[in-house]
Amino acid sequence: MAKVVVIGAGFAGHTTALYLADRLKKKHEVVVVSNRDVFSYLPSWVWVGVGHMKPEKTIFKVKPVYDRKGIKFVHAAVREIHPDAGEQFILADEVGSGKETRIDYDYVVVAPGPFLNFAATPGLGPEKGFTNSICSLPHAVTTRDNYLALCERMKKGENVKIVIGTGHPGATCQGAAFEYIVNVHKDLVKRGLRDKADILWLSNEPELGDLGVNGVQIKRNGHTMVSEEFIKSVFNDHGIRYQIQSGVTKVEEGKIHWQNYEGDEGTTDFDFAMLIPAFKGQPFKYVNKEGEDITAKLNNPGGFFLVDGKYGLPYPELAQTPEAWPSKYQNPTYPNMFAAGIAFAPPGPISKPFTNKNGLLIAPAPPRTGMISGAIGRVVAMNVADLIEKGEITHGERMTEMVAACIASMGDSLWDGNAVTIVMRPVVPDRKKYNNPYGRDLFVSHLEMGLSGAWMKYMLHYTFMWKFKGKFGWKLIPE
Numbered sequence: 001m002a003k004v005v006v007i008g009a010g011f012a013g014h015t016t017a018l019y020l021a022d023r024l025k026k027k028h029e030v031v032v033v034s035n036r037d038v039f040s041y042l043p044s045w046v047w048v049g050v051g052h053m054k055p056e057k058t059i060f061k062v063k064p065v066y067d068r069k070g071i072k073f074v075h076a077a078v079r080e081i082h083p084d085a086g087e088q089f090i091l092a093d094e095v096g097s098g099k100e101t102r103i104d105y106d107y108v109v110v111a112p113g114p115f116l117n118f119a120a121t122p123g124l125g126p127e128k129g130f131t132n133s134i135c136s137l138p139h140a141v142t143t144r145d146n147y148l149a150l151c152e153r154m155k156k157g158e159n160v161k162i163v164i165g166t167g168h169p170g171a172t173c174q175g176a177a178f179e180y181i182v183n184v185h186k187d188l189v190k191r192g193l194r195d196k197a198d199i200l201w202l203s204n205e206p207e208l209g210d211l212g213v214n215g216v217q218i219k220r221n222g223h224t225m226v227s228e229e230f231i232k233s234v235f236n237d238h239g240i241r242y243q244i245q246s247g248v249t250k251v252e253e254g255k256i257h258w259q260n261y262e263g264d265e266g267t268t269d270f271d272f273a274m275l276i277p278a279f280k281g282q283p284f285k286y287v288n289k290e291g292e293d294i295t296a297k298l299n300n301p302g303g304f305f306l307v308d309g310k311y312g313l314p315y316p317e318l319a320q321t322p323e324a325w326p327s328k329y330q331n332p333t334y335p336n337m338f339a340a341g342i343a344f345a346p347p348g349p350i351s352k353p354f355t356n357k358n359g360l361l362i363a364p365a366p367p368r369t370g371m372i373s374g375a376i377g378r379v380v381a382m383n384v385a386d387l388i389e390k391g392e393i394t395h396g397e398r399m400t401e402m403v404a405a406c407i408a409s410m411g412d413s414l415w416d417g418n419a420v421t422i423v424m425r426p427v428v429p430d431r432k433k434y435n436n437p438y439g440r441d442l443f444v445s446h447l448e449m450g451l452s453g454a455w456m457k458y459m460l461h462y463t464f465m466w467k468f469k470g471k472f473g474w475k476l477i478p479e
């Protein structure tokens, strides 16, 4: 009987565990170790952050689901991984007691999501800084409270400055920030306060609408449309100002410091800011059987777990090499170790990076969205099951082959809400397969805005909660 340990119960880890349990049918042991005992549906935190959804609606306890599926749950924070043959184990601290627990494994899937690296930007973040975040549930709740307090000030007649976007030159997750800015706009319109707020989009994107994926492009009736035009018209229509090609370097109370592509240094004042931090890998320590720290051999410099990608290619070459993206998510040194979701090390950026004359690299990191994290979780589950059952991996899927779909909320009302429906194939351009400058299938790719998107976004929340609870037919709902 083999024992598979999955670290993390998020989009990637939870999906991996559900598929593993389904395929291995209790003939082998599946264990999930997570520092939180709930699954979190992060996409709905944009609504928590404006007070439109109760926080508890975005989470559910994982243990009852795992009990039903025959998965063992350990509520503990992983600290160390010992990967050498003969003594493969994880050391974790039990949540509550703090007691160290040792979990042996035959296969391990590293899926602990991102470490929110607020410290990379002095003054950033809700704990030690001056800005808000919607990247964790407690952060989204604090952001909501701060936002509602801001609304009270506006009601009393105060004019305020709101800044939303990325808080580091290398930050990702622009999509979540975009959803938040348009939801704030919509909420202020409803409250009759919109004229009291100056709203600015401040981001590290090379072009508006880049979203860290080199934009979205579609072709209909012979006309090619790009997300830049689309987002520009949304922002112009909503009266949202924008500043792109800018990396935030420091935040002080009420003041954001940034540098742009030209190397200019400037500041922007704010009363309320929600800026996405840089992400890094969770700080696990990897130790060999001699007791030496081998973390640097298993992680890239950002702390993300190395898998079967081709690392180190310069961007122009990487952009022409779809096969540089991993397909199996398997570590080359330790074939029984896999990574899924944000935790795996991508071979480089998807969007074009830029270094300004001061040497500051302004480059959105590649997003591994919920859908992609789930899809990779499924691929990893099949790979591990293949290894257990057949002794070899028969499947693989690169991000240059995956379709990404996203519905970006622009107001949650089912009467006058709005959302952009985005589909792109593939999520990472494949310029060998698709003979156009974007490396995408322009016919399948899709970009559309309307009320129906708001309905779909709402339905997605409940559909995915159903799926992630592993209820009847969960496998029929795609990641």
Ligand SMILES: Cc1cc2nc3c(=O)[nH]c(=O)nc-3n(C[C@H](O)[C@H](O)[C@H](O)COP(=O)(O)OP(=O)(O)OC[C@H]3O[C@@H](n4cnc5c(N)ncnc54)[C@H](O)[C@@H]3O)c2cc1C
Residues within 6 Å of the ligand: 007, 008, 009, 010, 011, 012, 013, 033, 034, 035, 036, 038, 042, 043, 044, 045, 046, 076, 077, 078, 079, 111, 112, 113, 114, 134, 135, 136, 173, 176, 282, 340, 341, 342, 343, 368, 369, 370, 371, 372, 373, 406, 407
């Ligand atoms: C506000 C917001 C909105 C978003 N909207 C969308 C959207 O509309 N569509 C979309 O596709 N994507 C969206 N995303 C992105 C999506 O949520 C992430 O891509 C996805 O959550 C990544 O999955 P993951 O499993 O890698 O990480 P996570 O979902 O963060 O899961 C990580 C898991 O690891 C656990 N963990 C962490 N540290 C440890 C440790 N030391 N030991 C044990 N366990 C640990 C965590 O508790 C958690 O269970 C959004 C993100 C945000 C922040």
